[in-house]
Amino acid sequence: MRHHTLIFIAGSALLAAPLAAQQPDSAARAKARADSVARADSVAREDSIRTVREIERIQNEPRKRDSVPKPPPQSPATGVGAPTNPRMLPDFSAVVDLVADLSPHSSTQPDGRRFSVREVELAVQAAIDPYFRGDVFLGFDDLEKVAVEEAALTTTSLGNGFEARAGRYRMPVGKINTTHRHDLHYVEYPYVIQEFFSPEGLRGTGIWGSKIFSPFGFYQEFIVTMVDAFGESPDSLFVRDPANKTLSGLGYSARLRNYWDFSQDKNMEWSFSAVTGKRPQPISGGSDTLNAVNVQQTVVGTDVTYRWRPLKQGLYESFLLQAEFMYQINQKNPAVPTGTTYAGPTSDYPGAYVFGRYQMSQRNFLGARYDWLKDPENDGAPFNAVSLIWEFFPSEFSKLIAEYQYISRAGYQPSFPTYGTDPRLSRLLLQATFALGPHKPHAF
Amino acid sequence: MTRSLHALALAAALAAGATGAQATLKVMTSTTDLADLAKAVGGSRITVSSIGAGYQDPHFVEAKPSFIVKLQQADVWAFVGLDLEIGWMPVLLDGARNPNIKMGGSGYIDVSRAVPVLDIPSGNVDRSQGDVHPLGNPHYWLDPDNAKRIVALFRARFTDLDPSGAPVYAANEAKFDASLDSAEKTWAPMLAKIKGKPIVAWHTSWRYFAEYSGVNIVAFMEPKPGVPPSPSHLAGVIQTMKRTGAKVIVMEPFYDKKMADFVADKTGAKVLILPPSVGGLKDGDPPNYIALMTYDITQLADSLP
Numbered sequence: 001m002r003h004h005t006l007i008f009i010a011g012s013a014l015l016a017a018p019l020a021a022q023q024p025d026s027a028a029r030a031k032a033r034a035d036s037v038a039r040a041d042s043v044a045r046e047d048s049i050r051t052v053r054e055i056e057r058i059q060n061e062p063r064k065r066d067s068v069p070k071p072p073p074q075s076p077a078t079g080v081g082a083p084t085n086p087r088m089l090p091d092f093s094a095v096v097d098l099v100a101d102l103s104p105h106s107s108t109q110p111d112g113r114r115f116s117v118r119e120v121e122l123a124v125q126a127a128i129d130p131y132f133r134g135d136v137f138l139g140f141d142d143l144e145k146v147a148v149e150e151a152a153l154t155t156t157s158l159g160n161g162f163e164a165r166a167g168r169y170r171m172p173v174g175k176i177n178t179t180h181r182h183d184l185h186y187v188e189y190p191y192v193i194q195e196f197f198s199p200e201g202l203r204g205t206g207i208w209g210s211k212i213f214s215p216f217g218f219y220q221e222f223i224v225t226m227v228d229a230f231g232e233s234p235d236s237l238f239v240r241d242p243a244n245k246t247l248s249g250l251g252y253s254a255r256l257r258n259y260w261d262f263s264q265d266k267n268m269e270w271s272f273s274a275v276t277g278k279r280p281q282p283i284s285g286g287s288d289t290l291n292a293v294n295v296q297q298t299v300v301g302t303d304v305t306y307r308w309r310p311l312k313q314g315l316y317e318s319f320l321l322q323a324e325f326m327y328q329i330n331q332k333n334p335a336v337p338t339g340t341t342y343a344g345p346t347s348d349y350p351g352a353y354v355f356g357r358y359q360m361s362q363r364n365f366l367g368a369r370y371d372w373l374k375d376p377e378n379d380g381a382p383f384n385a386v387s388l389i390w391e392f393f394p395s396e397f398s399k400l401i402a403e404y405q406y407i408s409r410a411g412y413q414p415s416f417p418t419y420g421t422d423p424r425l426s427r428l429l430l431q432a433t434f435a436l437g438p439h440k441p442h443a444f
Numbered sequence: 445m446t447r448s449l450h451a452l453a454l455a456a457a458l459a460a461g462a463t464g465a466q467a468t469l470k471v472m473t474s475t476t477d478l479a480d481l482a483k484a485v486g487g488s489r490i491t492v493s494s495i496g497a498g499y500q501d502p503h504f505v506e507a508k509p510s511f512i513v514k515l516q517q518a519d520v521w522a523f524v525g526l527d528l529e530i531g532w533m534p535v536l537l538d539g540a541r542n543p544n545i546k547m548g549g550s551g552y553i554d555v556s557r558a559v560p561v562l563d564i565p566s567g568n569v570d571r572s573q574g575d576v577h578p579l580g581n582p583h584y585w586l587d588p589d590n591a592k593r594i595v596a597l598f599r600a601r602f603t604d605l606d607p608s609g610a611p612v613y614a615a616n617e618a619k620f621d622a623s624l625d626s627a628e629k630t631w632a633p634m635l636a637k638i639k640g641k642p643i644v645a646w647h648t649s650w651r652y653f654a655e656y657s658g659v660n661i662v663a664f665m666e667p668k669p670g671v672p673p674s675p676s677h678l679a680g681v682i683q684t685m686k687r688t689g690a691k692v693i694v695m696e697p698f699y700d701k702k703m704a705d706f707v708a709d710k711t712g713a714k715v716l717i718l719p720p721s722v723g724g725l726k727d728g729d730p731p732n733y734i735a736l737m738t739y740d741i742t743q744l745a746d747s748l749p
Contacts, residue, residue: 219509
């Protein structure tokens with residue numbers, strides 16, 4: 001204890017000596033103190049900044065660089081991690097399809113509008129369970145209001161290349177019919193599709209089965225469907241019994257796809273399709289409640305698609321050539337009610353189109369299409385159309401199209417009521433589409 | 445009779461063993477890098493094929509039906525993830541109708557789950573930010589540390605699917621790691637030269653490479669991911685390059701070089717085309733992952749002052 005006391009006294013004396021020496025110059029002492037405080041503040045500030053930066057660096061650092069890499073804490077090498085969609089929400093998306101018709105004489109749209117929201121498509125898609133996937137597409141437009149475009153349950157686990165589907169879907173007939181209208185490379189479906197099926201193509205409600213196989217070393221797929229009806233019946237036609245009263249009155253289709261890779265850059269698909277079923281056709285001399293009969297109609301066709309896209313410059317260059325030929329076969333002498341006369345098609349009609357598109361730059365495409373058909377609704381009168389199309393993609397999720405079309409036809413046609421009777425017609429169509437949300441990519 | 449049965453059982457066991465030894469996993473990957481790393485692990489016990497080519501933009505691959513045939517027969521589907529393949533993978537997997545390689549299947553490998561991810565956006569994300577990846581930057585294979593993680597993942601998953609091959613897979617993983625460690629020693633002087641040097645990159649695909657090499661990416665030619673450069677953005681890039689002294693513009697072989705040449709002309713910089721993937725140059729070069737990293741590091745080190 002005594003030692004401690006002595007040490008304390010000695011230490012105090014040693015400290016007191018320099019302090020006493022500073023007493024005479026109080027101003028210098030104050031300045032020195034101020035400098036000392038400022039230095040301390042500066043050091044503290046630098047330390048603080050350094051600390052903050054260190055924290056930021058550590059926060060931003062993705063991993064500590066060890067000599068032996070270690071898996072991240074939540075992601076062991078077994079591939080287990082946090083789910084990216086823990087609430088298992090389906091994918092919701094909307095595609096808006098805007099069309100302007102600036103044709104010189106009048107609008108050529110069915111509703112006569114110059115500017116219209118042609119359709120808003122709302123899509124909901126998700127896996128339902130380990131066995132099925134669900135896809136629902138609702139279409140909203142000013143004419144039909146709301147329509148179920150597609151609503152299908154598709155198997156995901158049959159294996160061996162099999163797939164089954166039930167519900168409403170775009171019919172696998174021809175190449176372009178399975179593409180949604182807003183995804184076309186032109187504003188409207190080719191005329192052979194519009195005339196043989198409908199302006200919106202051909203849909204069906206029923207069951208679908210397909211199998212993919214490659215016994216010859218290239219991709220093949222065979223698809224068959226059975227649907228409630230071949231196409232939609234016009235509201236103005238009334239038949240005695242619905243076509244689907246018997247199984248033979250349902251719609252049936254088959255398609256065989258064949259695909260070859262010529263090289264990494266070039267490939268081709270050549271496929272064959274057929275669809276058959278009974279469709280209401282008009283009779284004359286009937287009544288307001290019976291003015292049509294169910295008549296067998298079959299459409300057979302073939303389609304060829306050639307693609308060129310160099311892999312290295314694929315962002316900037318590509319070429320597509322597509323052609324479809326269809327042949328409509330109609331029942332010639334259907335039975336009609338007594339006192340009436342058949343007024344539907346009595347011949348067979350061909351139709352085709354050829355479309356080519358060249359990519360000029362990352363966002364610009366230039367295309368041309370030639371349509372030819374014998375119009376079934378005008379007793380096989382010839383119909384020709386040439387279209388020039390400029391397609392521009394601001395991004396993957398928006399598209400602009402400008403299309404000039406020149407039509408040569410045999411005067412008035414029932415299927416083009418808004419076109420008038422001029423045998424030669426020019427059309428100028430503009431289209432803008434945009435997608436919101438995770439719209440699923442479409443098939444190749 | 446008993447002897448005959450024993451002989452039959454022995455023959456059956458031998459046959460089964462022989463079958464097991466010859467068993468091969470059919471592995472499909474989305475990129476050539478994953479294919480090469482899978483081959484490094486699987487060796488002769490697997491066959492592997494890649495959907496994308498090394499000199500192709502992996503964001504934009506055509507979902508060709510010929511790929512569907514291959515995927516239909518695959519035991520394993522390994523992909524980069526983080527939405528890199530979002531534009532084409534769903535079509536192929538739906539088309540393949542192979543439950544083993546769909547999400548939840550035994551052969552479905554989302555490789556991104558095995559690596560630490562950069563550039564995960566904070567806050568809200570929408571498409572006004574360009575082709576942003578909400579789950580993070582998917583170009584993670586350009587960090588060799590991640591290559592080791594990927595190889596470890598493949599070893600674990602291949603072992604699950606083919607337990608009898610476990611010793612082979614483990615040995616191959618160790619061999620790959622040793623080769624990579626050896627290569628890293630040869631890269632060390634070049635990495636020392638690269639470290640801290642300013643460069644400009646076309647796309648965010650070089651972020652992981654920069655993390656590994658220490659090179660300082662001071663600007664991207666794309667104003668936003670996937671968005672082509674605008675004149676005003678390029679003017680800003682030129683100013684940034686002059687201010688920071690960046691003398692190299694790194695870009696992938698599948699982008700148009702015109703704009704990069706313009707900027708290089710204005711700044712006295714060099715445009716360096718670097719393959720981001722195995723086979724990214726002509727004739728299948730670089731032939732494997734280590735060769736790819738060696739090429740990229742060497743080229744960059746040689747180009748930097």
